Amino acid sequence: MPSIPLPPAARVNSPSRPTFCRRSFAILAACALAKAPAILAQGCIASRGAEAMPGHYGMHLADEVEAPATYGFESSVNYRWLHSDRMFVHDVEQAPGNAEINDSHFIDLGVTYAFDPRFSATATLPLVFNDRSQVVRTFAFPPTIDRFHTQASGLADVRVEGNAWLLDPLTRTNGNVRVGLGVSAPTGDRDAQDVFELPGPTLRAQRHAVDQSIQPGAGGWGIILDAYAYREILPRLNAFLNGSYTVTPEEKYSPTASLMGDYSITDNYLARGGFEYIAWPRHALSLSLAGRIEGVPVHDLIGGSDGFRRPGYAVSIEPGVSLAFRSWSFALNVPVALYRNREQSVPEKAAGLEPAAAGFADYVVTFGVTRKF
Secondary structure: OOOOOOOHHHEOOOOHHHHHHHHHHHHHHHHOOOOOOEOOOEOOEOOOOOEOOOOOOOOOOOOOOOOOOOOEEEEEEEEEEEEEEEEEEEOEEOOOOOOOEEEEEEEEEEEEEEOOOOEEEEEEEEEEEEEEEEEEEOOOOOOOEEEEEEEEEEEOOOEEEEEEEOOOOOOOOOEEEEEEEEEEOOOOOOOOEEEEEEOOOOOEEEEEEOOHHHOOOOOOOEEEEEEEEEEEEEOOEEEEEEEEEEEOOOOEEOOOOOOOOOEEOOOEEEEEEEEEEEEEHHHOEEEEEEEEEEEEOOOOOOOOOOOEOOOEEEEEEEEEEEEEEOOEEEEEEOOEEEEEEEOOOHHHHHOOOOOOOEEEEEEEEEEEEEEEO
16 A cells, blocks of 8 residues: 655644544533443453443432432433553553553433333434554664554444333332343444554555544444342442443454454443442432443354454442432443453464553543433
8 A cells, every 4th residue: 555645743743632632522511411321442442332320220229219200201421531551461561651542532422211110212322532542663773763643533333222120110119120132233433544654664654444442333233231230238228230241243344454454343241230329318419339340252152253353351440429400410430440451362362372462541431411301
């Protein structure tokens, strides 16, 4: 492929970096008058799927809390941000300096309709704004060292999910189980392109598919399996479990001008468990603390696991707070990573190679706003 002259704006000292972030936050502010599933990611571990934020399943902790609406619409905005710059091979952190750094902003716009207290359906329109920087060196001596950026943004994979409480939530307020089944449609761009700096006698620029971790689309259809359970153990104190798994029947696809060959279409998962406490029943102010694991498996449940992927997972501790006021509710939680592991993929194992390093975030910020109508 012929080289493309690299404009100065593509380099690390480009003034476009602040503009990119301002644009992301401006779109968030414009949408914030609308809590829903959010796209997952842990940096280079490209984990996408349906995540329910704490409080998403209704204010069910105490009799003093207002009962949920029996039917009607609910709109939501979820925002998620991460900065991944810690590189791991298995669970061993690599020396800093050559990290591939992802800055990612995710905005999910959701609409839920409750048919009655037990059954509901949610549609989610996700938007992504990704920036990735990488180090490159010339082959000359002494080498020229540079850091360049690639970006991808736009619509991600639209999701639709139905949910059902197994027991009547209006009468069984001391414990219940909610299950969900949905589909993720491949509406996001899976072949986003940008200009890369490539090594050689001198640095040269070529246009290629951006890294798998910042592609807006996962690459194929997904089946979303979701479950949430809670049990009151003391007045105003609940224990809860929450899990989600996205099954991807398709195996891989071939992006245009990929530097990594075929991209694997990966399953992804999330599991959380912990406690939530109503500190102020009048406004359903609740505090939560959970353990959390999320990631991409080595082997998919259905279909093959070939193609380029970075399987791995992060284990985190997740504090959170939520608040409800009239028709509005708000939730903030910040998972902080305690353990990270970049596992060996199927192609790496077949070739007898150790896993290539993958980036993880130290923490992730997730904020959600919901309004009932």
